Amino acid sequence: MSEVKKIATRVSYGQALVELGNMHDDIIVLDADLAAATQTGKFKKAFPEKFFDCGIAEGNMMCIAAGIATTGKVPFASTFAMFAAGRAFEQIRNSIGYPKLNVKIGATHAGLSVGEDGASHQCNEDIALMRTIPGMTIISPADDVEARAAVFAAYEHEGPVYMRFGRLAAPVIYDEENYKFELGKGVVLKEGKDMTLIATGLMVARALEAAKALAEDGIDAEVINIHTIKPLDEELVVASAKKTGKVVTIEEHSVIGGLGSAVCDALSAKAPTPVLKIGVQDCFGESGPAEEVLTKYGLDVNGIVKQIREW
Numbered sequence: 001m002s003e004v005k006k007i008a009t010r011v012s013y014g015q016a017l018v019e020l021g022n023m024h025d026d027i028i029v030l031d032a033d034l035a036a037a038t039q040t041g042k043f044k045k046a047f048p049e050k051f052f053d054c055g056i057a058e059g060n061m062m063c064i065a066a067g068i069a070t071t072g073k074v075p076f077a078s079t080f081a082m083f084a085a086g087r088a089f090e091q092i093r094n095s096i097g098y099p100k101l102n103v104k105i106g107a108t109h110a111g112l113s114v115g116e117d118g119a120s121h122q123c124n125e126d127i128a129l130m131r132t133i134p135g136m137t138i139i140s141p142a143d144d145v146e147a148r149a150a151v152f153a154a155y156e157h158e159g160p161v162y163m164r165f166g167r168l169a170a171p172v173i174y175d176e177e178n179y180k181f182e183l184g185k186g187v188v189l190k191e192g193k194d195m196t197l198i199a200t201g202l203m204v205a206r207a208l209e210a211a212k213a214l215a216e217d218g219i220d221a222e223v224i225n226i227h228t229i230k231p232l233d234e235e236l237v238v239a240s241a242k243k244t245g246k247v248v249t250i251e252e253h254s255v256i257g258g259l260g261s262a263v264c265d266a267l268s269a270k271a272p273t274p275v276l277k278i279g280v281q282d283c284f285g286e287s288g289p290a291e292e293v294l295t296k297y298g299l300d301v302n303g304i305v306k307q308i309r310e311w
Helices: 009-023 041-046 058-069 081-087 089-097 112-117 126-131 144-156 203-215 234-244 259-270 290-296 301-310
Strands: 027-031 051-053 074-080 104-108 137-139 161-164 187-190 195-199 221-225 228-230 247-254 275-280
Touching (some): 009 041, 027 058, 041 051, 112 290, 126 137, 126 161, 126 259, 144 161, 195 203, 195 259, 203 247, 203 301, 234 247, 290 301
Parallel strands (some): 027 074, 104 161, 137 161, 195 221, 247 275
């Protein structure tokens, strides 16, 4: 692993857009009056003629992105997850998903780690919503290296893509020189035989730390990073579950409809296995410092380990 440092994946998104802009002429970036927060302002500064601020009108922005996609350009529509998956769901479904248009959605500030913005902005339902749209690819990167690679992979993929990024700085766990991102393929970060921890996004680094704590109890946990939630790497999930016999999913998202549900769907059909879903337990969040909110809802390392031990 690389030297531990922390970078918010929303920052990685902004940087990757600029890199893409330097490489390809067909990139168009849209934002909904949040360019400073989503980090698309970096692209605006570098390519002002290819950047469009659509104002606080996310539904309109998604329809504009759909129209741009029909011209052969590759639009990246950017806003907070709550306003992308939540407010603009109908437009994403009908104007992007239904005609299978080549639109990339950059959804930042997802999950409880939005912190002080509170329950109205802490989107813990976006993965569930996007999973229901036929043909939608969903990516939730774990760190800076993976997030930038994911943006490039989204550009190369033909079809709609939903990318989930965070506000809170996440530990960098990958060495850029040795990491290769493969859409739809999970990554085994640690081999184990007693239990499988499957995590996504901000929770991946915490799953690795939880595995270290569990080792003190004599539990040898396998850790898997699922960066692409749809399509899910069912082959890897099933193989690991058959090896360890127990699975724990860990996500900064509702336990209803997210990573845990996707894993359970796969296992119930192909390898019935006991599963513990760690995430937001069918409730709304609340306003507070990000780390304190995550701790209250059991998504810090100690909280994760406690839930696993009790299970």
